[in-house]
Structures are given as structure tokens and as C-alpha cells.
Amino acid sequence: MSTENRPVLEVTDLEVHYGLRSKRHRALSGVSLSVVPGEIIGIIGETGSGKSTLARAVLGLVKASHGRIVVDGEDVTGYSGRRWRGLRRRGVVQYVFQDPLRSLDPDLTVAQSLAEPLAVHGVTGAAAHATIRQYLARVRLGEELLSRLPGELTGGQRQRVAVARALVSEPKLIFLDEPVSALDSANRVQVLEILKSLRSTGAALVFISHDLGSVAGVADRIAVLYQGELVEVGPAAEIINAPRHDYTRLLVRSAPTLHSSAADRAERDALRAALHG
Amino acid sequence: MVRRVLSLTSGRIAVIILGVIVLLAVFGPLISPQDSLAGSADTLAAPSWAHWLGTDYLGRDVFSRLLDGSGVSVAGSVQVALIALVAGGIPGILSVYLGRVFEWAALRLVDTLIALPFLLFAVAVVALLGNGISQAMLVVGVLVAPLYFRVARAATLQVAHSQYVEAAIISGVSLAGIVRRHVWAKVLPPLAVALAQTIGTGFIIVSSLTFLGIGVQPPAPTWGGLLATDLGYLSYQWYAPIVPAALIMATVWASNLLADAIRDVSGVNGRALLDDRTIRRRSAAAEGSIR
Amino acid sequence: MTSESVLTLRDVHIRDRVTGRDVVRGVDLDVGPGRSIGIVGESGSGKTLTCRAALGILPRRFTVADGTIELLGRDIAGLTDSQWTELRGSAISAVFQDPASYLNPSIQVGPQIAEVIRVKLGLQRRAAKLRAIELLTAVHLRDPELVYGRYTYELSGGMLQRVLIAAAIAAQPQILIADEATTALDVTVQAEILDLLTDLRDQSGLALVVVSHDLAVVAQVCDEVLVLHDGEVVERGTTAEVLYEPRHEYTRLLIAEHEQYGLDRFREGDRVH
Numbered sequence: 001m002s003t004e005n006r007p008v009l010e011v012t013d014l015e016v017h018y019g020l021r022s023k024r025h026r027a028l029s030g031v032s033l034s035v036v037p038g039e040i041i042g043i044i045g046e047t048g049s050g051k052s053t054l055a056r057a058v059l060g061l062v063k064a065s066h067g068r069i070v071v072d073g074e075d076v077t078g079y080s081g082r083r084w085r086g087l088r089r090r091g092v093v094q095y096v097f098q099d100p101l102r103s104l105d106p107d108l109t110v111a112q113s114l115a116e117p118l119a120v121h122g123v124t125g126a127a128a129h130a131t132i133r134q135y136l137a138r139v140r141l142g143e144e145l146l147s148r149l150p151g152e153l154t155g156g157q158r159q160r161v162a163v164a165r166a167l168v169s170e171p172k173l174i175f176l177d178e179p180v181s182a183l184d185s186a187n188r189v190q191v192l193e194i195l196k197s198l199r200s201t202g203a204a205l206v207f208i209s210h211d212l213g214s215v216a217g218v219a220d221r222i223a224v225l226y227q228g229e230l231v232e233v234g235p236a237a238e239i240i241n242a243p244r245h246d247y248t249r250l251l252v253r254s255a256p257t258l259h260s261s262a263a264d265r266a267e268r269d270a271l272r273a274a275l276h277g
Numbered sequence: 278m279v280r281r282v283l284s285l286t287s288g289r290i291a292v293i294i295l296g297v298i299v300l301l302a303v304f305g306p307l308i309s310p311q312d313s314l315a316g317s318a319d320t321l322a323a324p325s326w327a328h329w330l331g332t333d334y335l336g337r338d339v340f341s342r343l344l345d346g347s348g349v350s351v352a353g354s355v356q357v358a359l360i361a362l363v364a365g366g367i368p369g370i371l372s373v374y375l376g377r378v379f380e381w382a383a384l385r386l387v388d389t390l391i392a393l394p395f396l397l398f399a400v401a402v403v404a405l406l407g408n409g410i411s412q413a414m415l416v417v418g419v420l421v422a423p424l425y426f427r428v429a430r431a432a433t434l435q436v437a438h439s440q441y442v443e444a445a446i447i448s449g450v451s452l453a454g455i456v457r458r459h460v461w462a463k464v465l466p467p468l469a470v471a472l473a474q475t476i477g478t479g480f481i482i483v484s485s486l487t488f489l490g491i492g493v494q495p496p497a498p499t500w501g502g503l504l505a506t507d508l509g510y511l512s513y514q515w516y517a518p519i520v521p522a523a524l525i526m527a528t529v530w531a532s533n534l535l536a537d538a539i540r541d542v543s544g545v546n547g548r549a550l551l552d553d554r555t556i557r558r559r560s561a562a563a564e565g566s567i568r
Numbered sequence: 569m570t571s572e573s574v575l576t577l578r579d580v581h582i583r584d585r586v587t588g589r590d591v592v593r594g595v596d597l598d599v600g601p602g603r604s605i606g607i608v609g610e611s612g613s614g615k616t617l618t619c620r621a622a623l624g625i626l627p628r629r630f631t632v633a634d635g636t637i638e639l640l641g642r643d644i645a646g647l648t649d650s651q652w653t654e655l656r657g658s659a660i661s662a663v664f665q666d667p668a669s670y671l672n673p674s675i676q677v678g679p680q681i682a683e684v685i686r687v688k689l690g691l692q693r694r695a696a697k698l699r700a701i702e703l704l705t706a707v708h709l710r711d712p713e714l715v716y717g718r719y720t721y722e723l724s725g726g727m728l729q730r731v732l733i734a735a736a737i738a739a740q741p742q743i744l745i746a747d748e749a750t751t752a753l754d755v756t757v758q759a760e761i762l763d764l765l766t767d768l769r770d771q772s773g774l775a776l777v778v779v780s781h782d783l784a785v786v787a788q789v790c791d792e793v794l795v796l797h798d799g800e801v802v803e804r805g806t807t808a809e810v811l812y813e814p815r816h817e818y819t820r821l822l823i824a825e826h827e828q829y830g831l832d833r834f835r836e837g838d839r840v841h
Contacts, residue, residue, distance in 0.1 A: 046754035047724070059447055088449030095447045103440040107462050113441075116458065117448035162444075169448065184610035184781060185825045192829055211755045213784075217829025240834040254759035255831045256784030258811050258823065265766075268759055 006073060007034040008172045008204045009058060014067035016053050027053040028228045031067070035204045037172065040196070042207040042215030042236070044251060045225030051208050054225070055175045059093060060084040072172055089120050091169025098178040100158035104150040110136075110161050111146040117169045135164045139194050156187030163194065174198075177208045192218055213255035216240060224248045246274050281542040288538035294531035298524075302351035305344035312341070314496050321513045330520055334510050339503070343521060346498030351528075353414050353492075353499070354479035358472050360418025365425025366468050370460060372426070373433045374452055387423045395420060396489070403491050410483075413492030417482050421475050428471050432464040466540035473536035477529030500525055573638075574743045574775045575599045575622060575660070580635035582617050582626070590633060592617055592799045597777075601742060604769055604776035606786030606807075608822065609796035615779050618796070619745050622777075623662055624652050640742065657688050661736040662745040665752055667728035671720045677728075678704070678716030681735045688739035703734040708764055726757035730764070737768065743775040744768070750785065762789050783822045784830070787811060795819050 016028040028050040035041055045051035056062045058069055060079060068077050072092050076084070087093075094117075097103035104113050114132045118124070123131060133143060139160040150158055159179065166174055179195070180188040195205060196218055207215045215222065215236075222239040224232045224247065231245040243249045250271040253264045282288035317336035324331045330339040365387075372383045399416045406412045436442060436459055445455050483501040486492040500521045507517040575597070582592035592614035599605050609615040620626050622637055624644055637644045640659055647655070664670065671680060681703060682696040691699060697716070704712035707730040720728060729749060736744055746765060750758040766789055768774045778789050786793055786807075793810045795803035795818065802816040814820045826832045 046756060061443070061446075085449055085451070088447060091449065093447070095444065097440045097444065099440070103444050105439075105441040105459050108458070112458075116445060116450060116454075119454075120449045165444070165448075185822050186610075189821075189825050189829065213755070213826075213831040214829075216831045217833055237834055240831060250756055252831070254756040256755075256758070256782055256788055257831045258784050258787050258826050259832065260784075260788045265763060268763065272760070 005036055007036050007070070008072055009033070009035040009206075010068075010070040011054075011058065012068040012070075014054070014057060014069065015065050016050070016057050016062055017065045018053075018062075026228055028057070031225075031228075031230050033223060033230065033233065035173065035206060037202045037204055038199050039221065040199065040205045040207065040219050042209060042212075042219035042222045043225060044209055044212050044215065044222060046210045048227075049225040050228040051210075051225050052177070055095065055177065055206070055208055058173075059095060059175070060087070091117060091121060091171050093173045093175070094166035094169065094171040096159075096162050096166045096174065096176040096179050099182055100155070100162040101150060103162055104158060104165075106150055109147050109149055110153075113150075113161065114165055114168055117165060121169060131168060132164075135168050138167065139164045140190065154187075156183050156190065159183060159187070159191055160194065163191065167198070170201075171203060173204050173206065175206045175208060178210070178214070179207065181209070181211070181214060211255060212240065212251045213257065216255075224251065246271055250275060282535070282538045285538050285541065287534050288542070291531045291534035291538060294527055295535065298347075298351060298528050298531070301344065301347040303348070305347040309341040309344035311338040321510060323514075331514065331517070333503075333506060333517075339517070339520075342498035342503060343500070343524070346500055346503060347524075349410055349497065350480060350483065350500040353410055353483050354476045354528075356411065356414040357418045357421065357479040357482075358475050360415060361421045361425045361475055362468070362472065364419055365422030366429045366464075369426040369429025370433045370456060370464060372430050373437045374456070383426070387426050390420065391423050393420070399486065399489075399491055408491065410492050413483070413486050414479075417479065417486075421478070424475075425468065425471055428467045429464050432467050433460055436460050436463045466536075469536040469539040470533075473529070473532035476532045477525070480525045480528070573598050573600050574640060575777070576636075576638040577618070577622065578636045578638075580618065580621060580637060581633045582614065582621055582630050583633035585629055585631055590799065591630070592621075592796075594635070595794075595796070595801055596804075597794060599743060599775045599777060601775055602769060602773040603792070604765075604778060604790045605792045605794065606790035607777065607779045607794045607796055608781070608783050608786050610781050612798075613796040614799040615796050616747055619662065619747050619777065619779055623656070623660060623745065657684065657736075657741060658739040659741055660743050660745070661739070661741040662747060663729065663732050663736050663749045665748040667725065667732045668720050670732055671728065673720045676717050676719055677723065677731045678718075681731065681738055684735050684738045700734070700738070703738055704731070706737075706768075707731075707734045708760070709734075724757075725753050726760065729753065729757075729761055733761075733764065733768075737772075737774065740772075741774070743777065745777045745779070747779040748781070749778075751780065751782075758785070765789055783819075784826055784832075795822070 011031055011033045014028055014031040015026065017024050018027050019025055031054060043051050043054065053062060057064050058071065060076065064077060068075065070076070071087065074087065076087060079087070111132060114135065115124070115128050118128045118131060132146070136143060136146070141157060141160055141164070145153065145157065145161075150161070153161065159182070163179070176195070180191050183191060198205060207219060209215050212222070219236045221234065222236050223230055224239070224245065226245070226247040232239060232243065232248045239248060240252055243252050250268065253268045253271065283292065314337065317332065319328075319332055320334055320336040322328055322332040322336070328338050328340065330343065333339055333342070368383050372380045398420065399413065402416045403412055406415070442455055442459055445459060450458070480501045483492060483499055485501075503521040504518050504525070507514070507521065510517065577595050577597040580592060580595045581590050583589070584591050595614075595618050597605060607615045607618065617626065617630060621632050622639070622644075624647065626632070632645070639655060671677060678697070678700055681700040682693075685691050685696040685699050686693070689699075701712045701716055704715055709715050709727060709730050715723070715727065715731070723731065733744075744765070750761050753761065762785065765776055765778070769776050776789065778786055780786050783793075790807055793803070793805065793807050794801055795810065795816065797816075797818045803810055803814060803819040810819060811823065814823055
């Protein structure tokens, strides 16, 4: 039981800098966050808030200048390139990009794209094919798509292929960067439902988005990043109904809703004045 | 890939022409009817049954010289291309991946090669390594390598910063795996076009060097060399350059055709092309069945 | 009503000349001064083509096959190129999704607005600059003088969109079309731009056509909503009607998406049951 509730990701006091010497600036500071198996967490931040940096640091694509990152019980903070590759080969962490048109190789068929992470695991041939079919069914796509190229799929199908590619290695932690923002309503609902159904596999999902509204319906918890700092973390309902930080309040009042009111507008103006001085 | 190239008419034509050229290169010296080096009193003779393509200014049989020279000419061009590919293309791909030190060194080396005066370099290498066709081709290969380096590097850079490569890295795919699966298919078409171009220039450069006494020594025949001497006797035999020029042109043209075919069948382009053909074939078949 | 309307579309059909198929079928629309109408639909629903038809900038491949479009009471079918040039900017104007691509990156943004003013209003260089700075102030840019001398790469997406709105309203058009103008922006910036559009409408009587794939964006700004699906208007009415009594299945899907997965799930009090 205790191992089941052990966090799959633990970030403590993380700090990341970009650039050298005089151009050096801090992208993240003092970020602490933990994610347990089966949890869906939304990290909300706008351009320049450091949300992508946080994901990249956890994936080992940028180096932390301070703090600790523990992935699946393994302290990866000081990992070398080789050790990172060892961790990635086990398929513990995966990433789904915002735009599937760019994150799938245009020259590879769906089957080839899905086979790639499996080949890393040493799964090839008939076994790989069986696994690919299984995951294609899980994202509700037909087998006739296996021989298609990304350019021959619709946006919704492409994103589901990208999700399937992230799933085949049975990761414990999946980062999703605005996974539905490029999709229209019908596909959006379908992809979100597929993602919600992953909870049963025990995988933890981290949604990264600029829009509170786009994760409100799926996330258990929401973390708000503002200018490189985590200003608020809590259960989704609490963050949305009773935001404590001014920036979170502005996010809530800015997110497009069907039933906005004049009061929202007045509050937005006041919050903008408070935040920008 | 080979099968897809062959499914194109242009690909088939290119392969056939290049096949004939290769056969000429391999068996040409064996089937040449006369001694290509033996002169005779019958200089600058017109084509006849004894000399199908006439004789040159020393009375040597042109047809024999063409056949005899094809081996050296083709081997020379291929050598240039291979050296350029190994010395330029592969480092070009690796320059993106092997870290900053390698990248910096490779870029500076390429800049140096571009700045090097061609003739001076050729003479220096020949003086160091001795005169011969291989040495001359080495020089040419090294000097066209920067083109390959830049073409390969540009294509690789575009792929290296793509999200699908990042996704592969996150999945734990090794460097070799990424190059094999994602990079190679995008770098190959532009490299093939450069390769076809080099094979053409290779012939010309061989003949220019022959002029200067570098590489092929004068009595030994090459296509480029033949063309060069024929040009000197244009007023006596206006038609003499036609055959060697036609051979060189056919090779260059076929190489370019092949390069285009490779570009057309690889990746997304290839799929669109094949789909197009399938649709056309099907609609033609449908029309046929109605009639 | 018609005499007062700024833009009227009557039963507009747009045909794809290559396939011969009508991609927009029978769109009716009527916007008066100070009013705002929203067009909702996904990519490929024909919403952008409809806007482009109204602006007279349909791609060559498409043509208005049937119906009439009237701008300030004039049928646009008979307009010559020079008449169009005169109308665009001073009667009708538009902003689109990717602001950076509508500005020249090698010229400062301010002079680009000033140029519009000089050409359209015939103002002198100095006066045009002053007017441009006034416009930059009007679109709520802080430090308008500073922004005037900036290049596109020095400004954020939200600031660029404001600059483009400033340029679009420079010649005091009566109608502004905003086609996915906030889609690429952060939410807080999107809200700022939508608030700005509302202010412009309320203060200067500018008519708005807001086009978006997001029903909520349109609902926030518009009095009236048109839902386009596969080239046809499947739902139309006041914003309240469409939100509370949706008749078409597709509209219900759009609403359900927000109520299940959007912020509306949590914001109690005004929830629809």
C-alpha cells in the first residue's frame, strides 16, 4: 500500500536558470510539487511563466541549478546524459506535445511511430504489433490507420496517435502540453475522456496549459505558476471557487465562460491594476 | 526505396542509363578493339569501318580510347562523390549531434577548405602524394566536401530541432536510432541531388586537371581528356567532341534524374506520388471495365 | 432595420470553384452600429470564408455563388477595386489570428499605423504620428510613445494584436471583423483584448463581428450568436437564447463541452440545469 502512494514525482525547491553571465535569468524559483500515482494535476501558467521549463527539467532536457527532482523514487537531479537515457529507456516518463502535426515524424506511418518507443524496450515484431493494436484501440482508433502518415489523419486522430505513442511504454508519469487546445469541441471531449480513463492504469497525468478552463474539468489538483514561482496549489474546485492569489483570481475571471457577468469585468480591471501596479 | 524508385519511369530510365555506363566502365577496357595508345600515320581520320569514330591527332582510334577511358572516368567520379560523402556528408550530420567542440572544429575546417585556392591545393597534394588519378580525385573530393557538409548539416538541423526528435529522445531512443529513423530520410534527398551534381562536375574537373598534367597522365585516355583534346582540333573534326560530350551528359543527366526520383519517392512526397498513381490506375481500370 | 444596418448578408452561398461544391450555404446576417454578432464554428465550417466574402478578399478558388452582401447599404457585388480600396479601412476593417504576420518586421510598428492614417485620412506626417499615438493609447497600451518606436519582435502577441486593432480602427471604420483574433493569446491577454473590443463598441458605436471556435469567447462579447456547422447556420439567436435554449445538437455539444470540462462546471449560481 505504501509503495502505491509513493509520489511518482517529487520536486523540491527547484530553481532553473537560462542564459550565461549577464544574460542569465531565472526561469523557475522555489518550485515544490509532488504528484501521486493516478492523479491528474493541471499546471497553469502563461507565456514566460516557466511551465514548459518545469516539464523540461523533469524530463532532463534542461538542468536544474538548485533543488531536487525525484522521479519514481529515483533522485535524478544530478543525472548525466547517459543515466537519463537509462531512465527514459524504461519509459517511466512520457510527454505529449501540443501540436501533433509537428510531434509526429511526417515520413513515418502510424505503425512506425508507435513502434519506436517499443523498440527501445526491445519489443519488436509480432509482440510489438500486438501491443500497438491494443493501444490504438485504447485511444479509440481503427487499425486501418496503422499504415497512414500523419498528414493523412485529422487533427483529432493525430493527437490520439500522439497519446498512444506516449502510452505504449506504460509510463507512470505523462506530461501533456496543451493536449486539446488545437482540437475542436467534439475531438476535445473525446481526447479528454480517453485521458481521464487512464487514471485506472495508475498513471499520473500532468496537464500543462495557459487556460484554467481547459483543465478544470479533468484535473484533481491545480498548480498556478506566475513569473517562475508556484503561487498556488490546491484541489481544482478550491482554486476555481476560492482563489487566494490575485493572479489566480485574474485567471479565473479571464477564462472564457458561457455565463460571464459585468461583475467579472470590474474584477478583472481591479486585479490587472493590482498585479501590474 | 529501390523498388519505389524503379516504379517511376524517370527512375527506370536513370537506372538503365547508369547501368549501361557502369557496364562500359567495367568491360570497356576489355572490349576495346584496338590499342588505345598506339598511334598511326592516319591522323584525324574520319569515321570508317576500321575506326568507327575516326582517329585523333596522333592517329589513335577514338572508339578504343573512349572505351578504355571509361573505367578511369567513372571510377574517378564515383571516388569524388564517395570521398565528398564521407568527408562532408557524414560529418555534416554528426556536427549537429557530437557536441560543441566537434561542431566548432568541423565548421572552421569547412570554412578553411572553402577558402583554399583550388589549384594550389591540388598541386600541393600531388607534390606530397605523387601524381595519379586517385590523388587528384582525393583533392577534388575534399574540395567539394564542404558542399556536402552544408547540405547535410542544414537538413539535419531542421530535423534535430523538431518535436518528433525530442519525443524520440524522451522515449529513450539512442543517437544512432534517431539518425537512422528520423534524420536519414530527410538528409538523403538533398544529398542525392548534390551527389548527382558532383558526378557531373567530376568529369569536367578530371579533364581540367589533365590539362595541367595533374591526375591522368597524357597518353592514358579519359572522357574529359578526350573532350579537351578534341576541342583543340575543332576546325579539322567539328563532330569529334560530340560522342565524349554525349557520354558525359548522359551520365550527368541520368544522375540528376535518379536524384530527382529519390527525392520524389522518399517521405511524404513519395506517398503523395504513389497515391496519385494508384488513383489514376484505379480510375483507368474503372473506365476500362465500364467499356 | 435594414436602413440602419452596417453589414447585411442575405442567403449567401460560397462556392469552391475547383470542386463545384458550395462550402457555405445560406448565411443570413445583419449587424447594426454598436451591435456585435458572433460566428461560432470549427475549422472548415466556413466562418472565415464568410468574413472574407464580406471583406471582398475571398481566395481566387472561391466565389459568392448566390445571395447578396450589403455594406452600408451598398451591394458589394458591383464594387470596383478602387471602390473597395476606399471602403476597406474607412468602412470595414479586420484583425486576424496571427498579428505578427500582418506587420512588416523591418519597420517600427508606429510608422505603419501612421501610414494608414496618412493614406486614409490625408493627414500630414506630424499629425499622423500624433494620431497614431492617440490610437495606441486608445487600445490601452501602456507607454504608447515607446511602443510607437518598437519593432514587431520586441512586442508580445497581445501587444501586437492591440497595435493591429489600432491600425484597423485608424480610419474610423463602422464595422470591425475579429477572426480568431484572440485564439493564439494567453487567457488573461485574451480577456484584455475582448474587453477592449467591448469598450470600442460601447464608446464609438463600432459594429463587431467576432469569429471564434469557442462559444464562450463569443458569448462574452456578443449580443447575437450564429452557429455555423459544415457551411450551414444551424443555430441563431440572442446570446441568451442560444445558451439557454439551444435547439441544434451541435450547439448543445458546444455548451456541454464547457459545462463538463470547462470552468462552468464550477461556477455555481448561474448554471443551467
